[in-house]
Amino acid sequence: MELKNIQSIYFLGAGGIGMSALVRYFLAEGKKVAGYDRTACALTDKLIEEGADIHFEENPELIPDAFRDKETTLVIYTPAIPKEHKEWEYFRTNGFEIKKRAEVLGLITRDKRGLCIAGTHGKTSTSTMTAHLLHQSQTDCAAFLGGISKNYHSNLILSDKSDFVVIEADEYDRSFLQLTPYIAVITATDPDHLDIYGTKENYLEGFAQFTERIRPDGYMIVHEGLELVPRPAEGVTCYTYGRDKGDFRAENIRIGGGRILFDYVSPLGNIKDIEPGVPVSINIDNGIAAMAVAQLSGATNEEIKAAMANFAGVERRFDFKLKQDDIVLLSDYAHHPDEIKACAKSMKELYDDRKITAMFQPHLFSRTKDFYQEFAQSLSLFDEVILLDIYPARELPIPGVTSKLIYDLIDKKVEKSLCSRADAVKLIAERKDDFQVLICLGAGDLESDVPQITEILKKC
Numbered sequence: 001m002e003l004k005n006i007q008s009i010y011f012l013g014a015g016g017i018g019m020s021a022l023v024r025y026f027l028a029e030g031k032k033v034a035g036y037d038r039t040a041c042a043l044t045d046k047l048i049e050e051g052a053d054i055h056f057e058e059n060p061e062l063i064p065d066a067f068r069d070k071e072t073t074l075v076i077y078t079p080a081i082p083k084e085h086k087e088w089e090y091f092r093t094n095g096f097e098i099k100k101r102a103e104v105l106g107l108i109t110r111d112k113r114g115l116c117i118a119g120t121h122g123k124t125s126t127s128t129m130t131a132h133l134l135h136q137s138q139t140d141c142a143a144f145l146g147g148i149s150k151n152y153h154s155n156l157i158l159s160d161k162s163d164f165v166v167i168e169a170d171e172y173d174r175s176f177l178q179l180t181p182y183i184a185v186i187t188a189t190d191p192d193h194l195d196i197y198g199t200k201e202n203y204l205e206g207f208a209q210f211t212e213r214i215r216p217d218g219y220m221i222v223h224e225g226l227e228l229v230p231r232p233a234e235g236v237t238c239y240t241y242g243r244d245k246g247d248f249r250a251e252n253i254r255i256g257g258g259r260i261l262f263d264y265v266s267p268l269g270n271i272k273d274i275e276p277g278v279p280v281s282i283n284i285d286n287g288i289a290a291m292a293v294a295q296l297s298g299a300t301n302e303e304i305k306a307a308m309a310n311f312a313g314v315e316r317r318f319d320f321k322l323k324q325d326d327i328v329l330l331s332d333y334a335h336h337p338d339e340i341k342a343c344a345k346s347m348k349e350l351y352d353d354r355k356i357t358a359m360f361q362p363h364l365f366s367r368t369k370d371f372y373q374e375f376a377q378s379l380s381l382f383d384e385v386i387l388l389d390i391y392p393a394r395e396l397p398i399p400g401v402t403s404k405l406i407y408d409l410i411d412k413k414v415e416k417s418l419c420s421r422a423d424a425v426k427l428i429a430e431r432k433d434d435f436q437v438l439i440c441l442g443a444g445d446l447e448s449d450v451p452q453i454t455e456i457l458k459k460c
Contacts, residue, residue, distance in 0.1 A: 119187030391444025
């Protein structure tokens with residue numbers, strides 16, 4: 001089936017952050033778009049406003065008539081949808097063309113120059129920053145992002161003049177192996193998704209296979225110090241980057257007073273006094289990678305410096321909700337131990353004179369089982385930890401795997417408590433005067449309460 005011949009696109013899991021970018025893309029292409037998601041949220045509300053027909057009950061009878069012709073309808077699903085889902089069964093039984101999100105993204109971008117950002121963590125911020133640098137330059141780009149850009153209020157950027165497309169290359173379910181990068185960035189390879197890969201060695205092999213997919217006329221940019229043996233094709237130009245090591249790096253870093261400045265060192269031309277618009281130290285690394293891609297793609301140093309300064313960030317990635325003299329509230333999607341460590345270190349640099357409290361909702365039973373010791377080590381960097389129930393997402397419970405596995409190993413010097421997810425907002429309301437810096441941490445549904453938490457703390 002050729003994409004150009006498709007009239008209707010049906011999404012199973014329409015509200016996922018990666019899926020919703022494709023929903024928006026096909027709406028922009030003038031296609032009929034409908035789909036199912038388990039629960040309504042602000043993002044699905046927005047997609048409905050933009051023209052998608054989305055329902056929230058698992059019921060084949062709710063599939064609109066326009067999406068029942070298998071000759072003109074493509075069905076796209078996310079791996080989070082179980083195989084026994086009734087609507088998926090309907091499409092399979094009736095012989096519809098059904099593709100994974102990653103397959104479709106690969107088809108859409110195969111004739112473009114893909115700027116693909118991969119890594120265990122950092123890929124959403126780095127890809128969104130890269131897209132912003134290029135979109136603000138004469139080079140321009142399109143982008144499929146894994147988060148909502150605060151500059152563009154969307155996870156999709158379109159361009160009618162550029163063949164560059166920034167893609168967040170997701171390793172989950174080996175999705176990134178559907179892509180053919182022109183430039184590939186690898187930010188980190190700390191093991192994750194062991195429910196898919198099984199072992200650390202298999203996880204690293206997945207990234208090695210990703211590097212094999214880089215075009216022979218392309219570029220590979222890998223963070224210094226990764227436990228990875230890449231296998232790019234002959235002809236690929238290879239670079240490294242890092243905060244203080246690598247072909248692309250930072251020098252003369254200055255952090256203080258809520259600001260970060262550094263000098264960017266590059267084989268393509270240095271830039272003095274870069275000031276990230278979101279001043280957290282992890283954005284030094286992210287910014288170096290993004291600037292390297294932007295330079296390789298043709299953006300000028302002047303354009304890059306200006307766009308770095310006005311980059312507003314990504315929703316749920318170091319997303320400041322309140323910045324008052326007496327209270328700071330941050331929402332952060334960090335759900336891997338190394339992401340949590342980076343968040344803790346960045347916030348301690350910015351607020352070294354304040355008590356920092358993390359309310360953390362672990363994401364997935366399998367991830368908690370695999371990394372509960374590492375989670376405890378990372379959370380021990382905060383002054384206080386409030387630990388919520390595990391958010392199951394696509395999983396069923398695993399006997400013996402609860403948040404208490406993490407709780408028991410958190411350092412004794414840290415104030416710590418367990419709290420049910422249902423009581424999270426109530427606890428914050430009762431203790432609102434105790435917090436100086438509060439971080440709502442994790443990839444679960446705690447985020448849905450952040451607006452209410454913001455209002456509670458505003459009244460301090």
